Amino acid sequence: MLLDGKRVLVTGVLTEASIAYTTARIAQEQGAEVVLTGFGRGLKITERVAGKLPTVPDVLELDVQSPEHLERLTGDLDSRWGHLDGVVHAIGFAPQSALGGNFLTTSWEDVATALHVSTYSFAALGRACAPLLEKAGGGSMVGLDFDASVAWPVYDWMGVAKAALESCSRYLARDLGDQGTRVNLVAAGPLKTMAAKSIEGFDSFDDWGRRAPLGWDLTDTEPVARVVCSLLSDWMPAITGEIIHVDGGAHAIGGELR
C-alpha cells in the first residue's frame, strides 16, 4: 500500500465533501494511521464526520491562530507517535468582507485575519511539526492551494492569501530542506466544499470544465485527494517547493475549449 505504516496529521475535515475528508479516507485505505484536527464550532462536526471514516480517527482541537494549541498539538503527537510522516494543511478562512467583490473596501483587520488563518498557519504548522517530521526522516507537508498566478472573479483577498501561501510554501521548503522534509502545494480546481459554498458568487467557476482538457467535476474531491496522498508517499521524492495543479489541466489553457 502507498502509505503503509505512515502516520499522518490531516487538518481541515469538516464535511464528507471536504477535500481533507477524502484525503483522510484514501490515506487510511492506503495503510496510514490518521489523526484529524478540528476548530471552534466546526470541532463537533469534525468529530461526527470522523465517525464515517473506515477507521475512526482521534480529533484534536486546533485553532491555528493559537500558539498554545500548536504547542499542545506537538506534545500530543509526540507522546502518541514520537514522529510524524505527513501533514495535510487544508485550512483557509477569510471574513465575508474580504470576498465576493469587496476587494477595494476590505479593512486591514479582515485581510490580516485571512492571511493569518490561510497563509501564516502553514508556516506555523510547519514549525510545530518540524521536529516530529525530522524524527521520521523528513516526511512530507502538503497544503491546498487555488491557482494564485492570476486574479479571479469574487476570490479577492483569499486569492492574495493563496499567492502568499505559494510563496510561504517555497520558503518553508527552503528551511525544512536540510532535515529532508518535502513541502508542496496542490492547486485544486474549484470544488463545491463548505469553503466554496461560503464564497458568494462561487458559481462563476461552474464552467471550469470548458477550459480543462480533461474536463472537471466540481463535486469529485477524489482526484485532488489522490495527489495529496501521492505527495505524502515515498513515490514523490526530490520534489519540494512545488505546486501541482490538479484542475483537469485548465491552468495550461488560455481559452474555452468546448
Next chain:
Amino acid sequence: MAVYDKVKTLLVEKFGVEEDEISPTATFEDLDLDSLDLVEFALAAEEELGVRISDEEAEQLDTLEDTVKLLEQKGATA
C-alpha cells in the same frame, strides 16, 4: 407529528434554540441557524432518526415543516 417533536427537542437541546421560537413554518434562518449549523443538524438527525441527509439536501432545508417532510419521506419514525 412525532418526528416534528424529535426535531424540536434536537433544536432546543443541541442548538440552543428557544422552544417558543419553534413552529412548523419557522425557517432555519428564523432560528438563527447558519450553514454550519445545518450541516451539524443533518449529522445529528442521522444519529437520532437513522436517516441520512446529504450536504446538498441540508443546504436546501428551509422550514421545519419541509424538514420533517423530508425526514419522513426518508423513513424516519420517532
